[in-house]
């Protein structure tokens with residue numbers, strides 16, 4: 001086969017997305033989000049997201065094919081996120097993708113969404129150097145991974161023991177009265193504040209068992225510490241210095257993410273760090289990663305934002321990798337795996 005053409009379908013959370021990739025070329029990329037419908041509840045409501053996927057699935061996939069000037073018959077394979085994600089949301093995307101595969105006779109791949117975040121960077125930066133590490137951060141995930149071979153061998157080096165970094169920002173933002181999703185508001189205010197104003201803990205590295213997790217993250221204690229501090233200020237009748245709270249939180253979270261990523265690069269002898277996930281939009285994390293990358297002589301690959309947030313291109317790109325590697329397609333009865 002020359003360059004494989006893959007239709008990628010994504011429905012892990014609140015984005016219904018589809019894209020067509022040929023080799024390393026993105027031919028189309030369509031994303032419909034139900035984010036606005038969740039905003040008034042202060043977080044993603046799985047039931048609402050699942051219904052939105054059911055409505056958006058056919059129009060989004062049709063547009064991805066037509067934008068690429070293709071019919072379903074022209075693709076070599078279909079790839080779909082099988083997890084991790086919200087079970088009801090995954091069920092809609094996976095069922096739809098299976099129906100397409102069944103009707104067309106095309107092979108289907110149920111892929112890991114987090115590895116998709118890594119794979120998509122090839123569209124912008126090309127192949128992975130040996131021993132690449134990846135830091136994937138969003139409202140749903142915070143993971144450090146070692147990429148030996150993106151199609152067959154990606155190991156989790158560390159992950160969050162509780163909240164994801166984006167989730168932590170969203171929770172603090174809610175406390176400060178910002179609308180959902182609050183991460184971008186924290187970012188904006190953090191640029192105006194003093195990062196040393198409040199002592200925000202860096203998050204523990206010991207799990208409940210007391211075992212050391214040098215590359216794991218924990219952000220729920222960070223959120224609690226900020227919440228306690230803010231509540232104490234309010235109880236004392238003092239005005240909350242919102243910019244300083246945001247700057248201190250952002251500096252702590254960005255610092256711990258960049259530090260652990262760089263230490264892991266050292267341990268694995270990696271000279272390249274791939275970054276992905278919607279939290280990558282965060283300015284404090286970006287500048288922290290760029291600075292620490294320079295200090296540690298690590299090339300930090302931060303893709304353009306539309307490739308960082310959830311999309312179909314990440315699924316299609318990983319699908320291309322699987323086809324190229326000769327990996328056997330999934331059977332039509334493969335299961336979703338929300339915790340994957």
Ligand code: KG4
Nearest residue numbers: 138139140166181183184187278279281282
């Ligand atoms: O990847 P994404 O679009 O959706 C998933 O969570 O899967 O990431 C959204 C998360 C939210 O928690 C949002 O608050 C956070 O990323 N976020 C940010 C920024 N932009 C988005 N957090 C901090 N600073 C930002 N600029």
Ligand code: ZN
Nearest residue numbers: 113138277310
């Ligand atoms: Zn994601």
